[in-house]
Amino acid sequence: MIRRQIQHLAQQRLDQYPAVALVGPRQCGKTTLAQMMGGLYFDLEQEPERLRVDLEWDSLEQSSELVILDEAQSWPELFPRLRGAIDRHRKRMGRFLLLGSVSPSLMTQVSESLAGRLSLVELTPFLQSELKKRTQRDALWLYGGFPDGGVLQRERFPRWQRDYLALLTQRDLPSWGLPAKPQTTDRLLQMLTAVHGQTWNASQIGQSLGLSYHTINSYMDYLSGAFLIRRLPPYRPNIRKRLVKSPKIYWRDTGLLHAQLNVTDERALLTQPWVGASWEGFVIEQAIGVLNSVGRPFEAFYFRTSDQYELDLVLELDNELWAIEVKLTASPGPKDMERLDKAADMIGATRRFLVSKTKRTSGDPDRASCNLPWLLERLTR
Secondary structure (H helix, E strand, O other): OOOOOOHHHHHHHHHHOOEEEEEOOOOOOHHHHHHHHOOEEEEOOOHHHHHHHHHOHHHHHHOOOOEEEEOHHHOOOHHHHHHHHHHHOOOOOOOEEEEEOOOHHHOHHHHHHOOOOEEEEEOOOOOHHHOOOHHHHHHHHHHOOOOOOOOOOHHHOOHHHHHHHHHHHHHHHHHOOOOOOHHHHHHHHHHHHHOOOEEOOHHHHHHHHOOOHHHHHHHHHHHHHOOOEEEEOEOOOOOOOOEOOOOEEEEOOHHHHHHHOOOOOHHHHHOOOOHHHHHHHHHHHHHHHHHHHHOOOEEEEEEEEOOOOEEEEEEEEOOEEEEEEEOOOOOOOHHHHHHHHHHHHHHOOOEEEEEEOOOOOEEEOOEEEEEHHHHHHHHOO
16 A cells, blocks of 8 residues: 555644545545545445435534545535534534545535635645655656556556546536536547647637637636646746746646557657657646645746746745756756756746756755756655
8 A cells, every 4th residue: 555645734634624625636546545544434426325424414423533525526415514513513623524526616615615614635646756666656757646547557558547538528527517518528638638838828729629718718627626737827027028928738647648649658758749748747746746745835837938938837935936947858958057047037036946857966955956856855845
């Protein structure tokens, strides 16, 4: 059993709040993690389980055991009950653990009923730092981090990813409110593989699908809320330069991206014209995932000027700015660091890191040319 880095944070939050919501994409390991923590478990996607909760609610409300409510978003009627149970005993901590496969941005019941009453914790697919075997860490970029998606059993890739996306488009996303037909969602997802790592142009995508700018953006809300796509906003410092204003689009799991593009081995991956964007997205997700797993408050952005000075990731962290540039190379050069420094100077970044596949880290704790494991360790200090 692979121990998830976020388990300590989830337990800590349960000691501080009456309820905790553990959210993340389907099949990323939420149920396994919750069952490791122990308690009374209910799968609310199953009608008999909802009936049990309904009939046993009074005793569950008084229970001294943790009550685990899986796929909580599938039973909206639950949230007013939770609010009442929490309000009647506000000083009792660690009572309910809600598991959800959609972001609270798509769950108005949570924001309306449980605001201020629960803590939100996001679980990602596997982080590189959670995998102890080097072969697994090396495979993570190609296969992605879903426990059943190939990183632990390679023969499952890419069939598992294709089945996963089919289930999302045909069943889950419509049940969560996405009004698009599954065929339209499939086409949209295929188009999003072509713009991974690029600035978002909703009008262009909408024109290809015969849909309006506003409709496409509303569909993207659902894909973001299902933890499929990240929209990374631009950082806008007060400088006298024209800045790119649109977000950048990334597939959050590179295994899903690679499966959609029929890339099934590392040799084929390294020949693709978009391989650098794939590596960039992988590094960004790992960095953000590590910060989420240890509960460090942060904001994430990218930075780009009209004359192409760019930072792939800008982090507002502990009242400091971190400037991070990602390069797919084993031998970054002095010019790469110089360009990073120039862009970092534009925003006043105090910490700056050039992340590549180098085996040797050079620099100091505030400015370094490093590899991904070194950066992830640095982010958790």
